[in-house]
Amino acid sequence: MAEDPVIRAEGLSVRFGSKTIFKDVSFEVRRGEIFVILGGSGCGKSTLLKALIGLVPLAAGHAWLLGEELAKEDDNERRALLRRIGVMWQSGALFGSMTLAENVELPLEEHTDLSRPAREALARSKLGLVGLGDAAAKLPAEISGGMAKRAGIARAMALDPPLLFLDEPGAGLDPITSAGLDKLIKDIARDTGTTFVVVTHELQSILAIGDRCIMLDKEAQGMIAEGDPRQLKAESTQPTVRAFFRREAA
Numbered sequence: 664m665a666e667d668p669v670i671r672a673e674g675l676s677v678r679f680g681s682k683t684i685f686k687d688v689s690f691e692v693r694r695g696e697i698f699v700i701l702g703g704s705g706c707g708k709s710t711l712l713k714a715l716i717g718l719v720p721l722a723a724g725h726a727w728l729l730g731e732e733l734a735k736e737d738d739n740e741r742r743a744l745l746r747r748i749g750v751m752w753q754s755g756a757l758f759g760s761m762t763l764a765e766n767v768e769l770p771l772e773e774h775t776d777l778s779r780p781a782r783e784a785l786a787r788s789k790l791g792l793v794g795l796g797d798a799a800a801k802l803p804a805e806i807s808g809g810m811a812k813r814a815g816i817a818r819a820m821a822l823d824p825p826l827l828f829l830d831e832p833g834a835g836l837d838p839i840t841s842a843g844l845d846k847l848i849k850d851i852a853r854d855t856g857t858t859f860v861v862v863t864h865e866l867q868s869i870l871a872i873g874d875r876c877i878m879l880d881k882e883a884q885g886m887i888a889e890g891d892p893r894q895l896k897a898e899s900t901q902p903t904v905r906a907f908f909r910r911e912a913a
């Protein structure tokens with residue numbers, strides 16, 4: 664029998680007031696894959712991510728994370744489930760007055776009883792994992808944008824989540840730095856078995872890291888494609904999907 668998916672989304676709809684952002688969105692994310700949520704600006708990618716982790720209410724549908732339905736859990740169970748999930752928000756800045764190591768230690772301080780030396784050692788190992796082993800004592804103002812994203816990933820990984828959400832990780836980075844970040848994400852997925860859900864509209868990134876993807880569309884108010892992004896690029900006949908992947912006018 665196939666393994667249970669890490670995420671199962673069934674018929675998800677989100678509305679803000681009378682405005683439907685998307686409806687009837689269904690997909691599964693399998694263990695260990697890098698799953699990309701893509702689409703043009705304002706189609707609801709970030710909203711879908713927030714809906715999956717319970718930060719935005721569902722108007723319809725059900726979402727299971729790691730086999731549990733967040734909406735059905737009581738507060739304690741919900742908190743316990745969310746502790747098993749890492750998130751790096753697009754705006755998820757590091758705390759400026761704290762070193763990178765202290766930033767990574769923060770979730771450990773909040774959610775574990777580990778001693779200070781144990782927390783420090785773990786933070787150093789997470790920073791090492793993202794290539795920032797030598798920068799642990801630096802302040803966010805002393806590092807580049809690409810390094811800040813890496814530190815954000817290290818912080819999101821502090822509690823060893825089996826599932827990691829990244830909201831527009833390449834935003835604001837130059838193409839070479841962004842490609843380096845893509846390689847890091849692929850390496851982490853391969854080396855740790857972490858499942859990634861990545862929100863992005865950057866085609867190079869999608870093709871470089873995405874094992875599978877869904878594409879949302881503003882006009883359709885929902886999903887217009889699902890599958891291997893390279894295959895969608897080669898084979899899709901849907902005009903908006905083709906336009907996105909081939910950089911053609913729809």
Ligand SMILES: Nc1ncnc2c1ncn2[C@@H]1O[C@H](COP(=O)(O)OP(=O)(O)OP(=O)(O)O)[C@@H](O)[C@H]1O
Pocket residue numbers: 679684702703704705706707708709710711864
């Ligand atoms: N809390 C909210 N209340 C009302 N409208 C909202 C709220 N959050 C998002 N929206 C609207 O929902 C739509 C989708 O926004 P969202 O940020 O999810 O899109 P996106 O695909 O992530 O876009 P981008 O790539 O530009 O970040 C937008 O029209 C946005 O204005």
